[in-house]
Amino acid sequence: MLRRFELYALHPDAPVDCVRALESACRQCGQFIPEVLDSAVGTNRSVAPVQMVWEHAYASAEAYRRYMVHPYHAVVLDRFLLQDSPERIVVDDPLGAGLVGYSCDGPSYRMMSTGVRRLVLLRLEAQSSPEEEARLRDALERAPEDAPEMTVSVMGANTMGAAWFDGVTPMTGPPRWTHLWEQGFSDLDALESYRHGDSRTAEAERSGWTRAVGGIVKRSVEIFYELMPGTGGTQTSG
Amino acid sequence: MVHLVDTSEVRAENVDDYLELVRDVGVAVMTDAGATFVSCATTSREVGEAVHVQVVWAFDDHERWNEIRRNLVLDPRWYEYGARAATLRTGGTRRFYTPAPLSSL
Numbered sequence: 001m002l003r004r005f006e007l008y009a010l011h012p013d014a015p016v017d018c019v020r021a022l023e024s025a026c027r028q029c030g031q032f033i034p035e036v037l038d039s040a041v042g043t044n045r046s047v048a049p050v051q052m053v054w055e056h057a058y059a060s061a062e063a064y065r066r067y068m069v070h071p072y073h074a075v076v077l078d079r080f081l082l083q084d085s086p087e088r089i090v091v092d093d094p095l096g097a098g099l100v101g102y103s104c105d106g107p108s109y110r111m112m113s114t115g116v117r118r119l120v121l122l123r124l125e126a127q128s129s130p131e132e133e134a135r136l137r138d139a140l141e142r143a144p145e146d147a148p149e150m151t152v153s154v155m156g157a158n159t160m161g162a163a164w165f166d167g168v169t170p171m172t173g174p175p176r177w178t179h180l181w182e183q184g185f186s187d188l189d190a191l192e193s194y195r196h197g198d199s200r201t202a203e204a205e206r207s208g209w210t211r212a213v214g215g216i217v218k219r220s221v222e223i224f225y226e227l228m229p230g231t232g233g234t235q236t237s238g
Numbered sequence: 239m240v241h242l243v244d245t246s247e248v249r250a251e252n253v254d255d256y257l258e259l260v261r262d263v264g265v266a267v268m269t270d271a272g273a274t275f276v277s278c279a280t281t282s283r284e285v286g287e288a289v290h291v292q293v294v295w296a297f298d299d300h301e302r303w304n305e306i307r308r309n310l311v312l313d314p315r316w317y318e319y320g321a322r323a324a325t326l327r328t329g330g331t332r333r334f335y336t337p338a339p340l341s342s343l
Contacts (some may be wrong), residue, residue: 069304075334082307083320084264086246086330092317165308172312 001037001057002102002167003063003109003182005119007223008052008081012230014089019052021229022089023078026054032072035063038110042117042225045188049094053225055117057107061167068165079152095221096176097121098162102156111152111184116123118224119186120205121158121177128216133157133179139213140181140201147199149191152184177221191224240303241276241296244331246323249273250283256291256326263319264293271309271316273297288328 004025010019022100030036039056058064067073079087100121124133134222140155160167161175185191194202209217248256257278265275276294283289297303310316 017251070301070302071334074300074307076306079332083310083317085320085332086243086244086326086327087332088320139284164311171308216281227266 001043001059001104001107002061002101002160003104003154003156004055004064004099005180006054007048007050007095007097008054008090009095010051011091011094012091017083018080018087018089022077023052023074024142025080027228029056029072029077032035032076033070035059035065035066035070038107040113040227042227044223044225045116045143046118046222046224048221048223049222053117053119053223057109058167070087076180091209095121095223097161097221097223098178099160099181100158100175100184102154102180103159104154104156109152109154109182109184112186114227114229115151116224116226117152117182118191118222120181120183121221122155122179122181122217123176123219124178125216125218128214132214132216136213136216140159143183143199143201147194147197147201148182149185149194149197151186152182155179155181188224188226239298240297241290241335242273242297242303243333243335244294244330245290245292245328245333247288248327250289252326253280253283253289254289256323257295259319259322259326260291260293261266263315263322267310267313267315267319268306269296271313272302272306290330 026041027039030039035058036061037057039054042053042055044051044053046233058067078083080089082088137155141153143148143153157179158175158177161177162170162172165171205212209215209220244306245320248258260278273295274297276296278293280292281287297306
């Protein structure tokens, strides 16, 4: 599967009805493009300089390619997004993470239809070995073992950041954020409980990753958002 | 054939600058990416209303548009074109049109 996130920084003067239209377009995408799975929209609650997140997934790269050529994508979604569109309501992404995502064997990212999603964007040391990365992934994905507030924990290489055209082939150089760690929480209180808790991963995060899991995390930034009611959580189509 | 119709609302005093941008940058960026320039037209500047500038591009189908969009994303000039156009317009619409043969009705 391909798990994908689009992070939108909205123009400060974007009309509210246009913002609502973009939210709606993202939420309803799976009704028009059946290849779009688990489509949900979130409102940013972190200090990251974005306002809206659209999370979704595809069963395969082939499914992603059908999304890419679907008229709904060009006609409805891109209307609000493309650089030269008269209806553009977003601005260039200051986070360097407008599009991120990873490959996974199955929908291990799924959680209830409401709640809080947290993305920790990671930049790993360029010289880190596959074994070190595997150890980091294992440690992060096992985080819920001593942080039960965390109901979802998936880490993957940010392949979608460069392979945005067909889901496989890098079109641009390595993305600023080489990996992402996707987490799920029932609500903001659960997230705060984790962040201030004494789990190994929470302590590693608070330490700036300096001594944690091999010390291969060079930089990180977080974004967390509340899923809007009525979106997400379940597969919208097979 | 698909027609991409961009209609931008532009203040009368900015229309010439907008048309110049389309002519000098937009046409090159879009045609290099694979689109065909079809037309550019404006509403009247002499009736006291904001001017609408309509620019039309053509391409075979949405698969071709996907390739054009990829080429645009990889072209630094597209970002400049978009940013400058945004400063010159006050609003507008983007629509895709496909032929509706009246003879089949």
